[in-house]
Amino acid sequence: MTEIGLFVVLFVALFVGWAMGRKSPAKKNKQTKKSIPTDYFRGLNHLLNDQHSEAIDAFVDSLEVNSDTFDIHLTLGNLFRKKGEIQKAINIHQNLLARPEISQREMRMVQLELASDFMSAGLLDRAGRLLLNMASTSRKSEFQPKILTLLVDLYEFEQSWDKAIQIGSELIKETPTKKEIKRLAHFHCEMAQELQKKEQWKPAFQHYKLALDVDASCVRASIGAADVLNSQRRYRDAIKELKHAADQDPEFISVIIPKLKECYQKVWGSSGYIKFLQEHNHKKPSTTLIMALVQHYMETDKDYAEMFLVEQLRLHPTIKGFKELISLQLADSQGYNQQHLVVLFELIDQLVQAKHKFQCRQCGFSGHQLHWQCPSCKNWGVVKPIHGLEGE
Numbered sequence: 001m002t003e004i005g006l007f008v009v010l011f012v013a014l015f016v017g018w019a020m021g022r023k024s025p026a027k028k029n030k031q032t033k034k035s036i037p038t039d040y041f042r043g044l045n046h047l048l049n050d051q052h053s054e055a056i057d058a059f060v061d062s063l064e065v066n067s068d069t070f071d072i073h074l075t076l077g078n079l080f081r082k083k084g085e086i087q088k089a090i091n092i093h094q095n096l097l098a099r100p101e102i103s104q105r106e107m108r109m110v111q112l113e114l115a116s117d118f119m120s121a122g123l124l125d126r127a128g129r130l131l132l133n134m135a136s137t138s139r140k141s142e143f144q145p146k147i148l149t150l151l152v153d154l155y156e157f158e159q160s161w162d163k164a165i166q167i168g169s170e171l172i173k174e175t176p177t178k179k180e181i182k183r184l185a186h187f188h189c190e191m192a193q194e195l196q197k198k199e200q201w202k203p204a205f206q207h208y209k210l211a212l213d214v215d216a217s218c219v220r221a222s223i224g225a226a227d228v229l230n231s232q233r234r235y236r237d238a239i240k241e242l243k244h245a246a247d248q249d250p251e252f253i254s255v256i257i258p259k260l261k262e263c264y265q266k267v268w269g270s271s272g273y274i275k276f277l278q279e280h281n282h283k284k285p286s287t288t289l290i291m292a293l294v295q296h297y298m299e300t301d302k303d304y305a306e307m308f309l310v311e312q313l314r315l316h317p318t319i320k321g322f323k324e325l326i327s328l329q330l331a332d333s334q335g336y337n338q339q340h341l342v343v344l345f346e347l348i349d350q351l352v353q354a355k356h357k358f359q360c361r362q363c364g365f366s367g368h369q370l371h372w373q374c375p376s377c378k379n380w381g382v383v384k385p386i387h388g389l390e391g392e
């Protein structure tokens with residue numbers, strides 16, 4: 001909807017609100033004949049002069065607060081917040097709270113909106129105090145899930161992972177939605193990562209395990225637990241975790257393979273590594289798997305490695321695979337052929353380097369790095385390696 005369209009709708013909504021307030025039976029006895037307030041005409045004048053903000057201010061002034069117009073005031077406040085006019089949103093919501101005639105339920109609704117206003121304005125302390133107060137006085141009320149969700153949003157924004165875990169755990173007891181379960185598991189992973197940096201391996205490992213208790217499909221927790229085990233030189237246990245991660249989500253195979261290779265090298269277990277690569281490439285081929293196998297075959301039989309690569313490229317064509325094929329050809333070529341292949345290789349290499357490796361499945365954001373929380377849409381666990389011709 002265009003801005004002008006939005007204001008026209010608001011204008012009509014406010015007029016309806018005013019008319020409803022006018023027809024309210026409670027008011028009829030006191031005021032049998034009510035005229036349109038002058039603020040309303042002032043607002044109309046502003047609207048006609050394209051002064052939209054002033055128009056809304058005047059309309060808000062013209063509209064008295066009662067049970068019929070409460071929702072309109074609340075909607076207007078939210079509209080201002082969404083437009084980025086936070087102070088106006090706060091004024092409207094605080095004005096509503098000051099009215100003695102609003103019910104307890106309406107008061108809770110306004111407080112929730114006010115908390116969102118404070119968060120949008122960056123007044124996190126005020127939002128936190130208001131929400132914590134509401135949470136302690138509204139237990140088992142219909143508003144509790146919303147209050148807890150906003151508190152989790154707040155602690156997530158502050159990166160206060162211990163508090164986010166505490167409130168997030170309460171929230172999933174109330175409403176165990178898939179989104180909140182996934183988010184809580186990632187909070188445990190964030191906490192674990194902080195502990196890992198301080199080399200506190202045991203509590204870090206525990207948080208990865210807690211993440212898996214909350215969300216058994218959390219591939220990040222399995223990869224993180226493997227990293228901790230690797231740091232503790234428990235390579236065989238790390239291999240188990242990484243294999244589990246590959247079963248949880250095969251799309252992350254390109255992230256798992258380098259870690260798995262490192263662990264297998266430490267325990268001299270290349271046969272187990274090759275078996276893993278072959279099995280997974282059979283189930284779901286990917287460039288990382290194919291390249292790892294080619295690298296292994298090259299050590300013993302170069303011709304077979306090349307034949308295998310050509311065969312795999314037919315079944316699963318990718319730019320990265322094509323680059324590998326040129327690289328193999330380059331090693332055997334001479335003279336002009338070699339020069340031409342070098343130009344081709346450099347061109348393909350630039351193309352591969354320019355392509356993003358990861359993409360958000362929710363909003364389409366893409367980048368060279370893996371973000372467990374999408375920097376664009378802020379959802380957790382939605383950024384994954386890109387597959388297809390230009391990716392894996």
Ligand SMILES: [Zn+2]
Pocket residue numbers: 360361362363364365374375376377378379382
């Ligand atoms: Zn996203």
